[in-house]
Amino acid sequence: MTDAAQNATRTRAEDSPLPEPTLLARTLRTLSGNRTGVIGFVLVALIVASAVLAPWITPYDPAAIMTGPRMSPPTAEHWLGTDNIGRDIFSRVIAGGRIAMLVAAAALGAALSAGLALGLIAGLGPRWLDNIMLLVFDALRSFPVIVFGLAVVTIIGPSLFTVILVVAITSIPIYARIVRTQTMALRNAEFILAERAMGAGMARILLVHVLPNVLGPLLILASMDVPLVIATEAGLSFLGMGVRPPTPSWGVILNDGYNFIRNSPWPVIGGSVPIILVTLGFTFMGEALRDIFDPKLRKTG
Amino acid sequence: MLYYAGQRLVLSVVIVMVAVSILTLMMHVVPGDPAVMILGPRATPELIEQTRVAMGLDKPLPIQLLTFFGNILRGDLGQDVFTGRPVSRIVFEQLPYTLILISVSILWSAALGILLGAYSALRRNTWLDTLTGILSVGTISIPAFVMALYAVLIFAVWLGWLPAIGAGRGFWDGISHLILPAFAIGVAWVGYVARIVRASMLEVMGEPHVRMARAFGLPERRITRSHILKIAVQPAVTLLGTGVAHLFSAAVFVEVIFARPGIGALIVSAVNERNYPIVLGAVLVTTGIIVLATLISDLVVAWLDPRQREGM
Amino acid sequence: MPETNETAQPETLVSVRDLSLDFDTLSGPLHALRNVTLALPKGRITGLVGESGCGKSTLAYSLIGLLPGNASIVGGEIAMDGLDLAHLRASEWRKLRGTRIAMIFQDPMTSLNPVTTVGQQMLDIQYRDRSSRAEKRAKAVEFLEQVQIPDPESKLDVYPHQLSGGMRQRVCIAMALLTQPDLLIADEPTTALDATLEMQIVDLLKELQGKFGCSVLFVSHHLGTVAELCDDVAVMYAGEVVERGTARQIFHDPAHPYTQALFECDPGRIREATRELPTIPGTLPDLRRPPRGCAFRARCPHAWPRCADEHPPLYLRDEGHDARCHLLDETEAVA
Numbered sequence: 001m002t003d004a005a006q007n008a009t010r011t012r013a014e015d016s017p018l019p020e021p022t023l024l025a026r027t028l029r030t031l032s033g034n035r036t037g038v039i040g041f042v043l044v045a046l047i048v049a050s051a052v053l054a055p056w057i058t059p060y061d062p063a064a065i066m067t068g069p070r071m072s073p074p075t076a077e078h079w080l081g082t083d084n085i086g087r088d089i090f091s092r093v094i095a096g097g098r099i100a101m102l103v104a105a106a107a108l109g110a111a112l113s114a115g116l117a118l119g120l121i122a123g124l125g126p127r128w129l130d131n132i133m134l135l136v137f138d139a140l141r142s143f144p145v146i147v148f149g150l151a152v153v154t155i156i157g158p159s160l161f162t163v164i165l166v167v168a169i170t171s172i173p174i175y176a177r178i179v180r181t182q183t184m185a186l187r188n189a190e191f192i193l194a195e196r197a198m199g200a201g202m203a204r205i206l207l208v209h210v211l212p213n214v215l216g217p218l219l220i221l222a223s224m225d226v227p228l229v230i231a232t233e234a235g236l237s238f239l240g241m242g243v244r245p246p247t248p249s250w251g252v253i254l255n256d257g258y259n260f261i262r263n264s265p266w267p268v269i270g271g272s273v274p275i276i277l278v279t280l281g282f283t284f285m286g287e288a289l290r291d292i293f294d295p296k297l298r299k300t301g
Numbered sequence: 302m303l304y305y306a307g308q309r310l311v312l313s314v315v316i317v318m319v320a321v322s323i324l325t326l327m328m329h330v331v332p333g334d335p336a337v338m339i340l341g342p343r344a345t346p347e348l349i350e351q352t353r354v355a356m357g358l359d360k361p362l363p364i365q366l367l368t369f370f371g372n373i374l375r376g377d378l379g380q381d382v383f384t385g386r387p388v389s390r391i392v393f394e395q396l397p398y399t400l401i402l403i404s405v406s407i408l409w410s411a412a413l414g415i416l417l418g419a420y421s422a423l424r425r426n427t428w429l430d431t432l433t434g435i436l437s438v439g440t441i442s443i444p445a446f447v448m449a450l451y452a453v454l455i456f457a458v459w460l461g462w463l464p465a466i467g468a469g470r471g472f473w474d475g476i477s478h479l480i481l482p483a484f485a486i487g488v489a490w491v492g493y494v495a496r497i498v499r500a501s502m503l504e505v506m507g508e509p510h511v512r513m514a515r516a517f518g519l520p521e522r523r524i525t526r527s528h529i530l531k532i533a534v535q536p537a538v539t540l541l542g543t544g545v546a547h548l549f550s551a552a553v554f555v556e557v558i559f560a561r562p563g564i565g566a567l568i569v570s571a572v573n574e575r576n577y578p579i580v581l582g583a584v585l586v587t588t589g590i591i592v593l594a595t596l597i598s599d600l601v602v603a604w605l606d607p608r609q610r611e612g613m
Numbered sequence: 614m615p616e617t618n619e620t621a622q623p624e625t626l627v628s629v630r631d632l633s634l635d636f637d638t639l640s641g642p643l644h645a646l647r648n649v650t651l652a653l654p655k656g657r658i659t660g661l662v663g664e665s666g667c668g669k670s671t672l673a674y675s676l677i678g679l680l681p682g683n684a685s686i687v688g689g690e691i692a693m694d695g696l697d698l699a700h701l702r703a704s705e706w707r708k709l710r711g712t713r714i715a716m717i718f719q720d721p722m723t724s725l726n727p728v729t730t731v732g733q734q735m736l737d738i739q740y741r742d743r744s745s746r747a748e749k750r751a752k753a754v755e756f757l758e759q760v761q762i763p764d765p766e767s768k769l770d771v772y773p774h775q776l777s778g779g780m781r782q783r784v785c786i787a788m789a790l791l792t793q794p795d796l797l798i799a800d801e802p803t804t805a806l807d808a809t810l811e812m813q814i815v816d817l818l819k820e821l822q823g824k825f826g827c828s829v830l831f832v833s834h835h836l837g838t839v840a841e842l843c844d845d846v847a848v849m850y851a852g853e854v855v856e857r858g859t860a861r862q863i864f865h866d867p868a869h870p871y872t873q874a875l876f877e878c879d880p881g882r883i884r885e886a887t888r889e890l891p892t893i894p895g896t897l898p899d900l901r902r903p904p905r906g907c908a909f910r911a912r913c914p915h916a917w918p919r920c921a922d923e924h925p926p927l928y929l930r931d932e933g934h935d936a937r938c939h940l941l942d943e944t945e946a947v948a
Contacts, residue, residue, distance in 0.1 A: 135315065135316065135319055136319060136323070138316050138319075139316050139317075139320035139323060140320070140323070141546075142317070142320055142546065142588050142591050142592050143320060143588060143591075144546040144547065144550040144553075144587060144591065145546075146549075146550035146553050146554070147549055147550060147553065147565075147568060147587055148584070150553070150568050150569065150580065151324055151572075151581070151584050152327065154571075154572050154575055155327055227442070231444040234446075235444065235550075238446060239553070239554070239557060239569055240573075241572060254446075254447070257450070258450060258558065261450070261453060261454055265454055265458075268450050268454055272443075272447040272451070275443075275444060275447055276442050276447070279441075279443070280438070283438070283442065508723060509718055509719075509720055509724045510723060510724055510725055510726045510727065512679055512718070513716075513718055513724045513725070513785070514726065514737075515679060515710065516677055516710055516711070516715065516716040516718075517710060517715070517737075517788070517792065518706075518709070518711035518712065519711070519737060519738065520707070520740075523740070527728075527729060527737075528726050528729075531729075532727070532728055605728065606727070606728050607727070607774070608728075608772070608774050
């Protein structure tokens with residue numbers, strides 16, 4: 001926009017100062033002008049609900065074999081068909097969603113808390129400690145997630161816990177860096193210095209100033225990272241290095257589907273569509289959240 | 302500039318060393334004898350002892366790390382647990398397949414992504430802009446391994462147009478075997494690159510120096526090239542540099558799904574047989590390449606933008 | 614321009630007649646310029662003053678066709694040598710820009726391409742000339758010399774960020790003059806600079822204008838600078854030209870209450886020691902719904918009922934000096 005237009009809009013703003021909109025109003029306004037945001041919230045709600053209610057809404061036991069004919073296409077009895085040993089794909093997809101959400105919640109919860117703690121330490125601690133931590137963060141970020149995951153599997157073996165550990169460790173640097181930057185920016189801010197001079201403890205300063213400032217961006221980032229976590233879980237499980245069969249995971253379903261891809265496409269379709277929907281849902285929701293809470297926060301890469 | 306590049310190179314080497322140390326440390330933190338872990342439950346006590354000595358596991362940890370790094374500098378990444386072949390040779394046999402795969406993937410996707418991104422920024426709200434927007438979101442939402450499965454399903458199983466197994470023999474056969482894997486890896490990157498180029502183009506297009514160029518009546522084509530694009534591609538270059546890590550992750554799946562040779566397939570099979578030296582060697586080499594790629598992308602940005610050269 | 618010629622009617626280069634311009638906003642059209650009529654005489658410097666948001670920059674940008682996408686000219690014309698600048702196609706504008714019309718912008722820090730050397734940018738704007746690269750380079754050096762940049766030869770190879778703000782604005786002026794325009798538009802070219810630099814740039818502009826003889830439209834909210842530099846002055850308020858005249862007339866005999874109020878608020882003119890900077894009370898009217906009568910009425914100390922109902926025309930105050938204020942209506946004064 002040119003200065004002319006800026007001047008013009010400034011005039012308007014000066015003339016009729018709008019009251020600061022409330023959070024609810026901003027939410028509604030953002031969503032009403034943002035169809036993808038609504039789609040995101042609805043998708044996420046559906047996915048979370050189906051994950052929580054999975055044991056009650058699966059039509060069949062997800063592990064039960066020969067619930068019908070083998071490798072059947074979708075029918076009235078089997079909404080997504082059956083796999084090579086006659087398991088109901090729809091039931092397995094729903095149960096797999098529960099695993100995916102569990103991994104995402106556990107891994108991101110761990111990464112957020114550890115990132116918060118490490119970021120504060122790096123931001124407040126001595127310079128040498130900060131440098132060492134940055135080096136370790138950079139080193140962790142230079143691993144391809146899957147390659148790092150495979151290396152960890154070699155050491156501690158494949159399991160649900162391994163997946164959570166891998167995702168948590170590789171996500172920590174991202175969160176820790178944000179917290180660190182914010183902490184450093186605040187550490188030398190004049191009002192903080194003033195508070196310290198007046199005898200406010202570091203704990204109080206952290207609680208009152210740093211936490212509220214970083215928590216919003218962190219949560220928005222975490223919500224946008226959910227797809228990455230789920231893709232990692234599914235990917236490692238697909239390679240047989242994550243969730244072990246017969247536990248249904250989207251990755252395990254896809255692996256079964258891959259092995260019989262020439263016989264039936266339905267396991268591949270059934271295992272992949274939820275991954276795509278989760279990604280769309282959380283990405284759209286994250287973008288809408290970002291617009292509502294923090295218009296300044298822009299994803300740069 | 303040269304000083305800066307040298308400094309960054311040293312830092313990169315340190316980062317790779319730290320990365321590998323982290324993995325080695327993890328192995329020691331985990332309860333149990335690393336030799337037993339490496340060899341698996343089948344190992345005889347003699348073999349375990351032999352491996353311990355061969356890998357230097359009987360010495361204290363710092364000595365082990367120092368020996369390990371010393372060996373790396375001499376090009377020695379250790380030996381295959383089962384065959385005794387040098388890990389470096391095994392890794393470098395597989396590496397070219399992966400490098401070709403990810404280079405081809407990134408080249409076609411970056412070229413198309415920059416083109417689509419630039420075009421949709423210049424022709425905002427046209428059907429191509431809308432289509433690019435939808436396709437970007439769509440392709441970004443599909444992980445590479447899911448894309449690979451669909452590529453196999455659609456183009457190999459249903460249509461039967463392209464081969465889905467192996468790397469092929471000879472040049473043309475090799476190319477035909479490369480199409481589907483490179484498609485599966487690259488397609489999401491078209492979306493990433495188009496999105497970031499579009500956003501940064503729109504940002505640069507609003508900058509005063511572009512308006513100044515217009516005030517001198519410069520042709521739009523020239524303004525786009527030297528005033529907008531030269532600045533707007535920088536975030537895309539950075540994205541591609543840091544994205545090499547993701548490309549290696551994607552290559553792991555694509556090599557397994559298309560049964561191609563390569564470093565990803567090597568790691569998976571080594572993990573399956575718990576061949577730890579190969580895993581470690583392969584991780585070391587990939588991490589090195591990733592760090593190098595980040596360094597190169599930073600240097601390219603510095604070459605494009607004199608402001609970034611300051612203080613280098 | 615000798616002082617004795619001041620009363621003789623100089624030839625007009627650009628004539629803006631009844632120009633009206635709207636910005637399309639989410640809450641409806643914003644009438645940023647309303648019936649602006651202004652003549653830019655040949656070979657003279659015209660100052661355009663007013664508060665932020667009065668439309669002075671919008672008017673300047675409409676003279677070079679660089680309005681934002683949501684702006685549209687809804688009435689009037691801008692005549693220049695038989696062309697109507699208010700209704701030009703993009704290709705026609707491109708032929709004028711950098712040949713007959715040039716512009717200097719507000720912020721020298723961001724006006725130059727950061728990834729190209731100063732020299733290359735000065736060569737680029739000569740893309741129309743058929744002369745050799747060496748000749749273009751020599752011309753660039755010549756004009757860097759004109760704007761008093763020391764060691765101009767070596768400055769060709771530096772990037773903009775390696776120069777100070779004042780130096781960059783000199784480069785911008787050199788580039789604008791290099792194209793030898795008939796009309797030079799300067800949009801607050803000194804606002805981003807400190808006071809010492811401001812005076813240097815103003816002196817430079819005055820000297821070079823005398824040397825090259827082009828017409829200059831100088832947009833500023835700094836009255837002292839305008840008094841120093843300009844031959845003629847137009848005062849804008851809320852999208853209208855409210856007073857026009859020579860600099861001498863405007864500064865010695867301001868006729869419009871808004872112009873008078875501007876002078877009272879100018880820090881350079883305040884004689885008495887005071888702790889507070891005076892401001893004009895009230896705010897600009899909403900340009901989405903311009904008032905029916907006088908736009909300045911709400912803030913005017915002399916407002917009377919007629920100001921609310923009747924939009925004031927430009928009343929003649931003196932030879933070449935008029936203002937939009939009912940106080941100047943001579944029939945009224947008689948009654």
